[in-house]
Amino acid sequence: MPEMPEVEQVRISLLPQIKGKKIVKAEVRLPRMILHPSVPEFITGVEGRTVTDVRRKGKYLTLLLDNGQYIMAHLRMTGALLVTSREAPEPSFAKIRFTLTDGLDLWFTDIRTFGTMCLCGGSDPWTDKGYASLGPEPLSAVFTEDYLLQRVKKSHQMIKCFLLDQHKIAGLGNIYADEALAAADIRPTRYTDRLTKKQVHALYEAVNQVIAQGLRNHGTTFRDYQDADGHMGNNRDFLLVYGRKGQPCTKCGAELKQIKVGGRGSVYCPRCQK
Ligand SMILES: [Zn+2]
Numbered sequence: 001m002p003e004m005p006e007v008e009q010v011r012i013s014l015l016p017q018i019k020g021k022k023i024v025k026a027e028v029r030l031p032r033m034i035l036h037p038s039v040p041e042f043i044t045g046v047e048g049r050t051v052t053d054v055r056r057k058g059k060y061l062t063l064l065l066d067n068g069q070y071i072m073a074h075l076r077m078t079g080a081l082l083v084t085s086r087e088a089p090e091p092s093f094a095k096i097r098f099t100l101t102d103g104l105d106l107w108f109t110d111i112r113t114f115g116t117m118c119l120c121g122g123s124d125p126w127t128d129k130g131y132a133s134l135g136p137e138p139l140s141a142v143f144t145e146d147y148l149l150q151r152v153k154k155s156h157q158m159i160k161c162f163l164l165d166q167h168k169i170a171g172l173g174n175i176y177a178d179e180a181l182a183a184a185d186i187r188p189t190r191y192t193d194r195l196t197k198k199q200v201h202a203l204y205e206a207v208n209q210v211i212a213q214g215l216r217n218h219g220t221t222f223r224d225y226q227d228a229d230g231h232m233g234n235n236r237d238f239l240l241v242y243g244r245k246g247q248p249c250t251k252c253g254a255e256l257k258q259i260k261v262g263g264r265g266s267v268y269c270p271r272c273q274k
Pocket residue numbers: 249250251252253254269270271272273
């Protein structure tokens with residue numbers, strides 16, 4: 001699943017390709033991927049509009065339109081936004097097509113079809129509930145060590161589940177949550193209210209560090225993620241634990257273990273992470 005660094009990479013690659021382009025035609029092939037408004041309203045709402053900017057918050061991307069409305073996309077498991085020239089072959093699993101000016105197409109492709117799009121803003125008061133309640137992002141001014149400490153102390157849950165909760169911190173998924181815990185030497189099953197102040201400090205530094213590293217490396221690519229140019233990130237080469245079950249810990253050499261936490265596979269070092 002694309003997380004903050006991967007979605008940011010999509011944004012960076014998408015922006016120069018579609019900024020200033022007009023949406024000539026929209027074609028929705030899988031109606032349930034449009035959350036709001038109705039599919040006909042979505043189509044008439046975007047056709048004829050020019051994309052003025054591409055922004056991101058957490059794992060959501062927003063395509064700003066020249067009338068103040070915006071198309072919001074959530075890629076979820078396997079969604080991708082791709083730009084191709086009109087002559088290029090149609091990408092696989094194409095679910096929504098935006099025919100743009102200058103001979104380009106913007107595609108929303110999705111293998112598992114959990115991805116969503118909506119049209120909101122302007123006089124329409126509808127908002128995506130998940131988007132409206134997003135917590136602060138790593139590396140942002142509002143994500144402070146004190147914020148993390150307060151939220152951690154107030155909750156009673158395993159720290160891995162805490163990190164995945166988008167209302168608490170926006171943008172972390174399974175990869176960066178496991179990586180942050182490994183970098184901070186904290187076990188994924190540790191309860192939040194049992195963390196010491198020193199551990200919270202280490203976690204705060206680690207969350208920012210792994211996200212910054214992911215951004216620098218243009219995201220982490222396993223099977224599903226690619227940016228709007230069809231490129232893949234190389235952060236995979238730098239991972240401490242994610243996807244490394246059974247391999248030696250890079251710090252101490254112990255064999256990395258995998259357990260389930262909140263239904264998600266979690267890889268950790270049984271020796272380093274307390
Ligand atoms: Zn270790």
